[in-house]
Amino acid sequence: MPLLLEGKKVFITGATGFVGGYILKSILQKGAHVIALNGKRNDKSFLGDDSKLVTWVDIDILDPNSLLEELKEIDYVIHTASIVSFNTTLDELRAVNVNGTANLVNISLQAGIKKFIHISSIAALGVPEYGNFINENSKWTGDKGMSAYAISKYNAEQEVWRGYREGLDIVVLNPSVILGVGNWDRSSLTIFKTIQKGVKYYPSGLFSSVDVRDVTAAVIKAIELPISGERFILNASNIPFKLALETISNGLNVEAPSKKISKTSVNFIYYAEKIFSVFTGKSSQLSKDLIKSLFSRYEYDNKKAQEQIKIPFISLNDTMKWVKESL
Structure with missing residues (x-):
């Protein structure tokens, strides 16, 4: 029998972000009391009046003492906060994505949290030793060739699994690129802004x-x-990226890219930008990790989520219909 959220206290990190904001709204609709971290950007406009129903706290997840004080009477923790970037150093990513998660897990164990929900990423699954198929049983095959972001998400997830071994009830969710209606200047939704400006390839x-x-x-x-x-x-x-970009372009009422570009060409652009950045002072928008992701052909299996937690999955086409209706 499902547990009821009504009247429960739920602590959410990243609640002012794209994903965290939707989760917060849904948790409030269930009748729970939400305690949430004020984000660095602290933009609550998306939340509207729901923001007034939340207890906002100014604490640092890198400060264990302040966390312990806030989590003393919490029932559930939903951890969505992390840095998502292909252009950030491993040290910067480790500070928030790994150390922050470790602190939250440790304090959750001390506070007797009922369940810890961790929003990870498909990046934390690494790459298969053979083939292109990836599921929940896929093993991390090492840091070599992996992006700093993927390594940080994998290490953060390991802290959550450590918590499980030490007695914390946990569930880990590994989403792919998350899309929907929201602020195009933030998170994965920046892809909409890029495509709206015009993409040829x-x-x-x-x-x-x-x-x-x-x-x-x-x-x-x-x-x-x-x-x-x-x-x-x-x-x-x-x-295929071609179909995905066509679907997104149609949803945004812009012309879809029609020309295929090779990895060699993109690599040339990357190195040219790196050279010119010395003279212009502007950093390249490309990175080796981003280029690698554009040409990878890994397939992520969603059967377990469909069968065990009954997620039917909305198609990209239907997501873009929703986005189009919001414009």
Whole structure:
């Protein structure tokens, strides 16, 4: 029988972000009392009047003492806060993504939290030793060739699994690129802004994405269902970038890219930008990790989430219909 959230206290990190904001709204609709971290940007405009129903706290997840004080009477923790970037150093990513998660896990153990929901990423699954197929049982094959972001997400997730071994009930969710209605200047939604400006070329890799509403539904299921020590890949589909960019372009009423670009050409642009940056002072928008992701052909399996927590998964086409209606 599902656990009821009504009247429960839920602590959310990253609640002023794209994903965290949707989760916060959904948790409030369930009748829970939400305690949330004020974000660095602290933009609560998306939340509207719901923001007034939240107890906002100014604490640093890198400060264990302040965390302990806030988590003393909390029932559930939903950890969504992290740095998402291909242009950030491993040390910077480790500080928030790994150390912050470790602190939150440690304090949750001390405070007797009922369940800890960790929003990870498909990046934390690494790459398969053979082939292109990835599921929840795939093993991390080492840091070599992995982006600093992926390494930080993997290490953060290891802190959560450590907490599980020490007695903390946890569920890990590994979403792909999260899309939906929101601020195009932040998170993965910046892809909309880029495409709206005009994109002429498409890479040959596969594009994996998930609707933010499915991520939110998975969080609720993870809390309410009697499950622990499980991870779920949240991914609607694995489709060619050409089709994905056409679908997104149609949703944004702009012309879709029609020319294929090779990895060699993109690498040339990357190195040219690096050279010119010495003279212009402007950093390159490309990175080796981003280029690698544009041409990868990994397929992420969503069967476990469909079967065990009953997430039907909204197609990219339907996500873009929703986005189009919001314009």
